[in-house]
Amino acid sequence: MSTLTRVCTAGSVDDGKSTFVGRLLHDTKNILADQYEAVARTSAARGQANPDLSLLVDGLRAEREQGITIDVAYRYFTTGARSFILADCPGHEQYTRNTVTGMSTAEAVVVLVDARNGVVTQTKRHATVAALLGVRHVVFAVNKIDLLGYSEEAFLAIEADVRELSGRLGLADVHVVPVSALVGDNIVERSAETAWYGGPSVLEILESVASDEPAPTGLRLPIEYVLRVPDYRGYAGRIAAGSVAVGDAVTLPAGRSATVSRLTVAGEDVDRAEAGQSVAVSLDGEYDLARGDLIAGADRPEDARRFHAVAVHLSDTPLAVGRVVELRYGAALVRGRVASVEALVDIETGEPTGATDTLRVNDVAEVTVELAQPLPVETYRVGGQVGSFLLIEPGTGDTLTAGLVR
Numbered sequence: 001m002s003t004l005t006r007v008c009t010a011g012s013v014d015d016g017k018s019t020f021v022g023r024l025l026h027d028t029k030n031i032l033a034d035q036y037e038a039v040a041r042t043s044a045a046r047g048q049a050n051p052d053l054s055l056l057v058d059g060l061r062a063e064r065e066q067g068i069t070i071d072v073a074y075r076y077f078t079t080g081a082r083s084f085i086l087a088d089c090p091g092h093e094q095y096t097r098n099t100v101t102g103m104s105t106a107e108a109v110v111v112l113v114d115a116r117n118g119v120v121t122q123t124k125r126h127a128t129v130a131a132l133l134g135v136r137h138v139v140f141a142v143n144k145i146d147l148l149g150y151s152e153e154a155f156l157a158i159e160a161d162v163r164e165l166s167g168r169l170g171l172a173d174v175h176v177v178p179v180s181a182l183v184g185d186n187i188v189e190r191s192a193e194t195a196w197y198g199g200p201s202v203l204e205i206l207e208s209v210a211s212d213e214p215a216p217t218g219l220r221l222p223i224e225y226v227l228r229v230p231d232y233r234g235y236a237g238r239i240a241a242g243s244v245a246v247g248d249a250v251t252l253p254a255g256r257s258a259t260v261s262r263l264t265v266a267g268e269d270v271d272r273a274e275a276g277q278s279v280a281v282s283l284d285g286e287y288d289l290a291r292g293d294l295i296a297g298a299d300r301p302e303d304a305r306r307f308h309a310v311a312v313h314l315s316d317t318p319l320a321v322g323r324v325v326e327l328r329y330g331a332a333l334v335r336g337r338v339a340s341v342e343a344l345v346d347i348e349t350g351e352p353t354g355a356t357d358t359l360r361v362n363d364v365a366e367v368t369v370e371l372a373q374p375l376p377v378e379t380y381r382v383g384g385q386v387g388s389f390l391l392i393e394p395g396t397g398d399t400l401t402a403g404l405v406r
Contacts, residue, residue, distance in 0.1 A: 005209055008087045008102045010129075011112030012122035016143045020112055020181040021075065021088045022053025024203065027188040030077035031056060050182070081207040089126075100312045100364075100402065103129055104388070108137035108209045110202060115145045115154055115178070119161040121348060128350040131169040132310055132364065133404070134380070137209050138166070139175045141202055145194070146180040152196040169350050175205050218297015219244045220386055222330030223289055227280055234264065234280035235289055237331060241385040242297055244281065245272040251300040253293050253376075258283040275385065292332030294376050303374035309389070310345070311338070311367045311403040313359040319391065319400050321357045326392040327371060335372035336391070338401075342366040359401060369403070380404035 011017045022039075025031050035056065043052040075086045087102035103109055109130045113123055123140075130138050140162045148154045159176040166174040177186050178194050179202060185191035188203045200208075219242040227234040244250070248260045262282035263270050273279040281295060294300070313319060319338065327336035338359070343352035345364040352366060359365060369389075380387030391401040 003081075004083045004085065005108065005206065006085050006087075006106050007108050007110065007206055008089055008106035008135075009110045009112065010089045010099055010103070010126040011143075012114065012117075012120050015112035015114045016054075016181045017088055017112050018054030018056075019052070020110070020141065020143065020179070020187065021086060022056040023181045023184055023187050024086075025056055025075065025077055026053055027184055028077055028079050028203070053181075079203065079207060084206070099126060100129055100133070100314075103133050103135060104402070106133075106135055108139065108206055109135050110139045110141055110206075112181075113140055113142045113158060113162070115142050115148050115151075115158065118158045119165060124165060124348040127165055127169055127171065128345075128347055129364075131171055131350055132345070135171075137173045137205075138171050139177060139202055139205055141177050141179045141181075143179050143181050145178040146183060146185065150178070150185075150193045152194075155194075155197070175199070177202055177205070218242050218299040219248070219250060219295065220297075220330075221279070221281065221295040222332065223291055223293045223295065224331045226290060232282070233286060234262075234282050235293075235295060236278070236280040237295075238278045239273060239275045240330065241275050241381070243272060243274045244279070244295075249298070250281075250283075251296050251298065252287060252289065253303075256287065258285065258287060260284075292330070292334075294330065294332075296376070301376040301378035304377050305371045305374045306339070307369055307377050308342075308406045309367055309369055309403040310406060311359065311363075311365050311369075311391075311401050313361055313363045313365075313401045315393075315398060315400045316361050317393070317398070317400065318361075319359045324394070325400060326394050327369070327389055328392055329375050329377060329389040330386075332375055333392075334375060335394075337370055338391070339368045339370040342368065366406075367403070377405050379406065 009017045009021055039055045040051045042055055077084050089099040089102040111126050142155055142158050155178045162176050178197050179186045185193055186201045188201055190201050220240040222237050222240060223235045224237040227236055244260060246260055246263055249257060250260060251257050260281055261284045263273055264280045265273055265277055321338050321341055324335055324337050327334055341356050343355055343366045346353050347364055378387055387405040389403050390399050393400055
């Protein structure tokens, strides 16, 4: 089985994100002939000389009509070395919340930069979001280099700006690649047009990305359902992190411990289950556990009623400091509130600015959250395995804010 890697693309409007993704799908032979033919027909009807590969990912009607990406478009594709889930994020500033959603589970981010414009405000925004979310691998694809006659001088100037930005934000593993999404230079195959570059293509970089985020040493299984039938009690949920095997010692709420006596996956008994699998766990006794409780390994997080976080406000409805809302963490749902906003984060620089008493759409802020009852919260880990939460409007269930525990 090939390794699964989550990738996100981002960039400013008209930097060519969707064309880049379409080219990636086309050149890795991950589209069907009838899909390509439909794109070719639509492009011809618009008077375009070449098939507009962005149509392979700009799926919403509003996006097709405006020629932009609004929502996050997810695509699955495979190569000989890897399987990928790719999120194509919007470029407009007002859709920053969608970009945060797309990047939140990414192991690598590809930021498109228009070679004619260089590093612009949205480039800085997307790089800052990647840094805030702890994304370890960032590829800056300097697109439309063909329109500058494959100029090495132009590329090196942009690369210098990218390196300065990356260093300031503390991005760890950064690559800068000259590309043309329109004709395919350095997307999948290395291009003869950029012999002066000499580095890997974007796909080669993505195929070499190591899944090097350290996982928790112990199990994290939020209980979603308690299964009770005669002679059987199971605690069902999706393993957020770690693994579990029959015979393992686990920890329960209130300082209790137990031993795993049975595991079932899709109705079949198994000896072991890993992160990402949905499983039903039976224990060596009857324990009073409910939806939202956590079955964990020996390194169980301590319960807390107050924690610090970075929050992104997603809703058009403002959220005032102190207003009681519901907080979802794992499978748990409790009352809580934003007790204070220490600072809004400048999305272009990643630096904190002044405090506020109200969060508004697309705001990114350093906050303190208080809960009505304690939860075993822990620091966010890249990919959203643990440490992420949502603030929800009571009554309607509408999502207001997403957050990462610090």
